[in-house]
Amino acid sequence: MIDNLEGYRAFLAVAQSGSFSKAAEKLGVTQPAVSHTVRRLEERLGGPLFYRTPAGVRLTGEGEMLYKFVSQAFHFLENGERKIAEMRNLVAGEVKIGAGDTLCRHYLLPHLEAFHREYPGVKIQVTNRTTRETIALLKEGKIDFGIVNLPVKDSQLVIRESIPLHDCFVAGEAFRSLTERTLTWRELVLQPLILLEQGSNIRAYVDRFAKGQGVDIRPEFELGSIDLLVQFARIGLGIACVIREFVADELAKGTLHEIRLEKPLPPRRVGLVTLKEVPLSAAASRFLEKLP
16 A cells, blocks of 8 residues: 555545546646556556546546545545644643652642643543652553652653752641750650651652661651641651641641751652653643643
8 A cells, every 4th residue: 555655645636626637736746647646556456447528537436446445544644644733732632640649739730730721632641659650650651751759760761850859757736845956866766756658769768868867767657648647747646757848838837847857858859750762742741841
């Protein structure tokens, strides 16, 4: 079919116009060129596709059968080109994003809402996973890009640093007296601590830093989301390690209180990760451009 593509295009033009001269005008070529192209197609297919009448040319029986398939094929091609144009113009398309629950709620959601308002025809799919799982999904081709907790080191990834995050320890009224002074890490680990469960990037970051201070963290509670950490801390079950930017309202209202440390956890950043040498769709590229 690829070898016959020009022949099919000429055949379709002649069939639709009923004239070799009108087909030539439509295609922007000479009439002899159209006649020659159709003749070669007829030779390849083994028989005539048109016959002449006083009013022009008409399809033979074989030509009528072929016309149904050729017109449908070109219709599909035109639809394909139109869909690509729509995707490039963000009238249609799809963006697949991987992000953890907390980053999805506090970082992604406002931008998600704004993007959907601007490009309502683009479908957005968000998969909630840990940083490690998000990177695995990216490598499997199941998402376009991931929003993860840094630090991450992986030679297969392109990592763009986004907004800074500050991990801190907070507590409810039951532990408010501890906010009156600055604690050492050795004093901190004697308290009932509430941390994310092992396997998360944040937990690994906190554990590494604590070991650098000469202590091992043995939490009272290990939970699956920062929102649960906040709830547990608020009702007085212990001191939770959370992200300061994401509990700003609670700190301002006084429902949570920050525990000051002699050596606070160093700030880290949100990371936007893509696979090296893997091109993004127009929709995914535009979404990433809009993220800080």
